Amino acid sequence: MVDMHLHTTVSDGALSPTELVEKAYEKGIKVLAITDHDTVDGLEEGRKKALELGIEFINGIEISCDWLGKEVHILGYFINCEDEKFQSEIMALREIRENRNKKMLEKLEKNGIYITLEELQEEAKGDILSRSHMANIIMKKGYAYSKKEAFSRYLGQHGIAYVPKSNLSPDRAVRIIKENGGLVSLAHPKLITRDRGQILKIINGLKKVGLDALEAYHGKFQINDVKYYMDLAKETALLWTGGSDFHGNERDIIEIGDGEVPMYVYEALLIYYEGRKI
Known part of the structure; x- marks a missing residue:
């Protein structure tokens, strides 16, 4: 099983990178990505523990953005953490x-x-x-x-203290990841808005700057959601990704592995990514 959307204490998760990987191992996860918000600081620790346990580890990140007052999150995979320009952008x-x-x-x-x-x-x-x-x-x-x-x-978005994520558009986030050499996916599109026309508008806009995939599997998605976003990915010539979006706290009752992402999803991404580097 695969889980490509996981958070640790380095951002807003409840488990350290080591604890997260250990729990993923107990859950039978074979491939995982740590995708902390706006930081890659936990990746080295997570990769070390994954190597010890024989888990395939993907360097990931989730960048938080604002689009017309709506929160849009951009997932990056196969991140090169040695890239100084990327580290500057993250700062x-x-x-x-x-x-x-x-x-x-x-x-x-x-x-x-x-x-x-x-x-x-x-x-x-x-x-x-x-x-x-x-x-x-x-x-x-x-x-x-x-x-x-x-x-x-x-x-939250309708709360009295909410402030939109300013000065960071989704297309800039996509460019940051693409310039790093990573693979880009639009996170949990259903959670952005229920307006499918707006989702398509976001996708078409981001494709122009390098969007590679949609997150079709998610801990909060039902079977019909998965099918819809897989079909939408096919229609827009995109791959798909998936993960639980586990944080490990009371905010969401989501466990590692929720979303039940099959291995072929990761294998297809890896083939695409490796082929793009040739």
Whole structure:
């Protein structure tokens, strides 16, 4: 089984890269990709443990973007972490995230919820500070009973403290990954919008700058969703990818391996990727 969409404590997951790979091994995963948000800092640790356990490991990343007020996430695979230009771009993404965090903390304060940057840094186990960490603090302080409530009332797209991901378009994210030599997939298209016409518009736009695939398998997708996005990938001459989108916390009840991605999905991607390098 394959899982190409996994998060660790380096971004907003609950398990360290080592713990994540160990749990994936217990679940029978043969191929995995760590795709932390806007960072590749956990890949070396994850790859080392995967090598010990005999798991095929893919360097991955998930870049968070904004498109007309909607959150769009771009997955990158087979990332070259030695690329200095890519590392510079990732540092710029971190600055964008930090500015967004400050704005959200300011909006929370205006609404009577006081969270300091120091508290947020203490809550995060890695260098990436996220809304997930804010949600944890909101719960601890009694402003919400669950992470779901924290997002719906405060941090989600319709929450009172929400701030869109500014200055980073999906097409720029695609270019960053393509210039690195990676393979690019549009993450969980169903979660962007239910408007299939808009999804097609996003796909067609991103294809012009190098989009390679759609994420057709996902921990929250039903069988009919998988079929729809596989068919859409075929219609738009794209490959497909898949993974659970596991975080390991209360926000989503998703386990490693959910989505049940078959091995041929990875094999097709690998053939395409290797062929492109020739």
